[in-house]
Amino acid sequence: xxxxxxxxxxxxxxxxxxxxxxxxxxxxxxxxxxxxxxxxxxxxxxxxxxxxxxxxxxxxxxxxxxxxxxxxxxxxxxxxxxxxxxxxxxxxxxxxxxxxxxxxxxxxxxxxxxxxxxxxxxxxxxxxxxxxxxxxxxxxxxxxxxxxxxxxxxxxxxxxxxxxxxxxxxxxxxxxxxxxxxxxxxxxxxxxxxxxxxxxxxxxxxxxxxxxxx
Numbered sequence: 001x002x003x004x005x006x007x008x009x010x011x012x013x014x015x016x017x018x019x020x021x022x023x024x025x026x027x028x029x030x031x032x033x034x035x036x037x038x039x040x041x042x043x044x045x046x047x048x049x050x051x052x053x054x055x056x057x058x059x060x061x062x063x064x065x066x067x068x069x070x071x072x073x074x075x076x077x078x079x080x081x082x083x084x085x086x087x088x089x090x091x092x093x094x095x096x097x098x099x100x101x102x103x104x105x106x107x108x109x110x111x112x113x114x115x116x117x118x119x120x121x122x123x124x125x126x127x128x129x130x131x132x133x134x135x136x137x138x139x140x141x142x143x144x145x146x147x148x149x150x151x152x153x154x155x156x157x158x159x160x161x162x163x164x165x166x167x168x169x170x171x172x173x174x175x176x177x178x179x180x181x182x183x184x185x186x187x188x189x190x191x192x193x194x195x196x197x198x199x200x201x202x203x204x205x206x207x208x209x210x211x212x213x214x
Contacts, residue, residue, distance in 0.1 A: 006122050010138070011177065011185055013087045014158055017065055019183030022156065024063070025142055028055035029150050049095040052142075053078040056093065082140065089136050091158065092117065096143035104143065105173060107165030115164040122160055122175070138175075153181070 032051040033040075040048045057080050060070050067086050072079035072093075080093040096104035108118035117137040139159050146152040156179040165171035178186040 003122070006136075007175065007187075009087055010089065010136075010158070010175070011187070013084055013089055014177060014179070015183075015185055017068065017183075018179045018185055020060075020063065020065060021140070022179060022181060022183045024056050024059045025052075025154060025156055027059050028052045029144075029154060031055040033150050050078050052095075053080045053093060056080065087136070088123075089138060091138050091140040093140045093142070096141045096155075098143065101165075101168070101171065103170035103173075105139065105141065105159060105161060105165065105171040107167060107171055109164075118161045118164040118171070121162075 029052055032048050032055055036044070036047040036051050054074070057070060057072075057074070057078075060082070065082065067084060069083040069085065070080075071083055072081035082091040082093065083089070084091075094106055097106045098104040101107065108114040120137045123136055137160075139161065141155075141157050141159060143155045144150060144152070145154060158175075158177045158179070159173045160175040162172040162174055176187070180186055
């Protein structure tokens, strides 16, 4: 499996669930606004992302995500992991953090498991008949276009990071795939295989989310 094959695999698997994820994010944000919107506006910004993850989990559990396992330890700040049995992809659902983090991608923090996941390389095999790996870690990142209201919509993208990151600096990544309204995919960055992958940085703005295991 070459680097291009790996990118094609990710795009193919994401295209199958893009629409369902888009619907789920919209539903979960609406429910989060209904439940904790007033508290968020009073300053409890973390409640939106925590409630949104819980609502997204319930939505996906009820509606189904064929071929994917809805996992993660909810006791760890509502951790939500989506694992694809067929490809080995694992998506960690997180809120982008565009106030303190240029590029928006949250750092791994001090949790050892997260730090390993953030720097896990995308697997590339020279043997094309080799099966996909047990896991290939990616981040599924959502964000409001306007932090003051859900009415202006949201962004959703899949990224692959290269390092745990340092607070205040952009977390390097080599792949970013936007999921547009309706589930259409758009690749903003091209994954580059080899010993010296190029680092890309994207810049945007929003609220802080607690890292504790999420």
